[in-house]
Amino acid sequence: MKPKSIAIVGAAETTELxxxxxxxxxxxxxxxALNALEDAGLKLSDIDGVATAGEVPTNLAYYLGxxxxxxxxxxxxxxxxxxxxxxxxxxxxxxLCKTVLITHGExxxxxxxxxxxxxxxxxxxxxxxxTPFGAVAPPSMFTIPVLRYMKDFGLTHEQLAMVAxxxxxxxxxxxxxxxxxxxxxxxxxxxxxISYPFxxxxxxxxxxxxxxxxxxxxxxxKDFPQKPVYLLGTGESVETPLISQMEDFTTSxxxxxxxxxxxxxxxxxxxxxxxxxxxxxxxxxxxxxxxDLGFCERGTAAEYIAGRNTAPGGExxxxxNGGGLSYMHSGMYGMYALQESVxxxxxxxxxxxxxxxxxxxxxxxxxxxxxxxxxxxNEAP
Amino acid sequence: xxKPNKSLPRPTPESQHFWDGALKGELLLQQCDDCxxxxxxxxxxxxxxxxxxxxxxxxxxxxxxYSYVINHRPLPGFDxxxxxxxxxxxxxxxxxxxIVDCPQTPEALVLDMPLTxxxxxxxxxxxLAKFKPAEA
Numbered sequence: 001m002k003p004k005s006i007a008i009v010g011a012a013e014t015t016e017l018x019x020x021x022x023x024x025x026x027x028x029x030x031x032x033a034l035n036a037l038e039d040a041g042l043k044l045s046d047i048d049g050v051a052t053a054g055e056v057p058t059n060l061a062y063y064l065g066x067x068x069x070x071x072x073x074x075x076x077x078x079x080x081x082x083x084x085x086x087x088x089x090x091x092x093x094x095x096l097c098k099t100v101l102i103t104h105g106e107x108x109x110x111x112x113x114x115x116x117x118x119x120x121x122x123x124x125x126x127x128x129x130x131t132p133f134g135a136v137a138p139p140s141m142f143t144i145p146v147l148r149y150m151k152d153f154g155l156t157h158e159q160l161a162m163v164a165x166x167x168x169x170x171x172x173x174x175x176x177x178x179x180x181x182x183x184x185x186x187x188x189x190x191x192x193x194i195s196y197p198f199x200x201x202x203x204x205x206x207x208x209x210x211x212x213x214x215x216x217x218x219x220x221x222k223d224f225p226q227k228p229v230y231l232l233g234t235g236e237s238v239e240t241p242l243i244s245q246m247e248d249f250t251t252s253x254x255x256x257x258x259x260x261x262x263x264x265x266x267x268x269x270x271x272x273x274x275x276x277x278x279x280x281x282x283x284x285x286x287x288x289x290x291x292d293l294g295f296c297e298r299g300t301a302a303e304y305i306a307g308r309n310t311a312p313g314g315e316x317x318x319x320x321n322g323g324g325l326s327y328m329h330s331g332m333y334g335m336y337a338l339q340e341s342v343x344x345x346x347x348x349x350x351x352x353x354x355x356x357x358x359x360x361x362x363x364x365x366x367x368x369x370x371x372x373x374x375x376x377x378n379e380a381p
Numbered sequence: 382x383x384k385p386n387k388s389l390p391r392p393t394p395e396s397q398h399f400w401d402g403a404l405k406g407e408l409l410l411q412q413c414d415d416c417x418x419x420x421x422x423x424x425x426x427x428x429x430x431x432x433x434x435x436x437x438x439x440x441x442x443x444x445x446x447y448s449y450v451i452n453h454r455p456l457p458g459f460d461x462x463x464x465x466x467x468x469x470x471x472x473x474x475x476x477x478x479x480i481v482d483c484p485q486t487p488e489a490l491v492l493d494m495p496l497t498x499x500x501x502x503x504x505x506x507x508x509l510a511k512f513k514p515a516e517a
Contacts, residue, residue, distance in 0.1 A: 132390055
């Protein structure tokens with residue numbers, strides 16, 4: 001993709017976030033889609049490309065009454081929407097479609113009309129080689145590499161707790177955040193043990209909600225009601241569906257490959273980044289993300305966070321909506337990271353970073369299984 | 382036999398040898414006949430060089446503790462709390478397991494401690510490779 005050739009012209013979350021027991025998963029997709037269409041000043045008939053995960057795109061297209069000429073059902077977990085953005089950019093650039101709708105909706109907490117059961121089957125690699133040992137849920141799987149990181153790099157329990165403390169500070173500024181009360185390191189370390197070394201306040205929320213994005217070519221973007229947000233660079237990769245087979249437990253190969261692609265394509269350096277979102281399903285993810293994207297040297301990101309560099313007032317504002325730890329986490333959080341990056345680039349975020357021009361949204365899929373990275377800007381081509 | 386566990390694996394044609402070995406108390410890996418790469422989980426080709434000529438080899442059963450969590454959430458088939466661990470085999474590959482015959486505490490579960498394999502019967506057809514602290 002040529003930098004700034006594609007723009008996000010519509011972006012919205014579901015009308016409500018949190019606990020939504022009266023709305024099915026498919027309707028959460030639709031609610032977000034309709035909000036994004038209104039945001040962009042478009043009609044359903046203007047959409048000719050559809051991408052989604054969690055639901056197959058056929059369900060979404062039929063339910064909304066869209067007959068697309070381009071469809072993407074890439075489903076690699078919570079970062080699927082970063083991959084959709086990347087694929088949509090390529091599709092628009094090559095003329096396969098003009099206006100793409102990307103949706104997410106998940107009844108993660110209320111489980112109304114959910115389509116997927118997990119784990120699937122008894123013969124998958126996971127079912128044969130991980131599930132029998134009790135590795136059946138993210139809190140006791142995604143966290144497995146961390147003791148190795150702690151031993152190799154001297155990461156402390158207090159530093160790991162600080163990730164949640166700092167993100168709560170951002171959440172306090174966001175009226176839509178699920179949890180807004182201040183936290184201390186002691187609060188985190190005294191919360192109930194979920195999966196040693198992780199305690200409850202180091203694990204993401206489980207909520208209901210959704211979000212949608214609308215993309216088109218940059219040349220059309222100026223005709224839309226909202227300030228366009230231009231794509232600068234994109235990246236994606238996958239490593240392994242088995243956390244036990246991750247090549248190195250202290251760094252994610254998928255993160256490194258995806259991040260490098262996105263930064264190279266954008267032609268920016270790390271000092272150009274004004275705002276950063278790193279998908280935080282658990283407290284260690286921002287640490288791995290900061291290092292694997294190249295913002296911090298290996299083994300130093302926890303110190304960087306504890307030193308308030310990513311906190312309000314810090315040099316690299318990160319997870320400014322409160323993140324998956326305090327804002328919301330329906331299961332596939334990547335969409336909310338993208339939404340916050342768009343808000344920051346439009347200048348309308350609840351905790352707006354003044355004069356922010358470049359934002360990076362970095363997502364994880366599965367448990368270090370997949371990754372997608374999107375670099376965006378509000379500076380016109 | 383261990384407590385019933387709903388999530389018993391169903392072998393595939395490509396993994397059947399591994400599960401047959403486990404039933405006999407053998408931990409089986411595969412090795413490329415060309416580049417000698419030793420790997421797990423099973424597949425009938427070398428994931429390093431794509432060579433289809435591979436041999437089944439018996440692992441020593443010696444390993445070290447690479448990383449783990451101690452799960453505190455109730456889980457059918459498991460005593461609570463219990464370890465979910467990744468061990469590094471002497472031959473190189475890593476695998477997921479549980480550390481058994483050992484207190485399920487951070488004090489007792491020390492990274493890089495030596496371990497040996499022990500097989501736990503889950504059904505008539507399935508034994509799982511678990512690991513216990515090596516005899517001093």
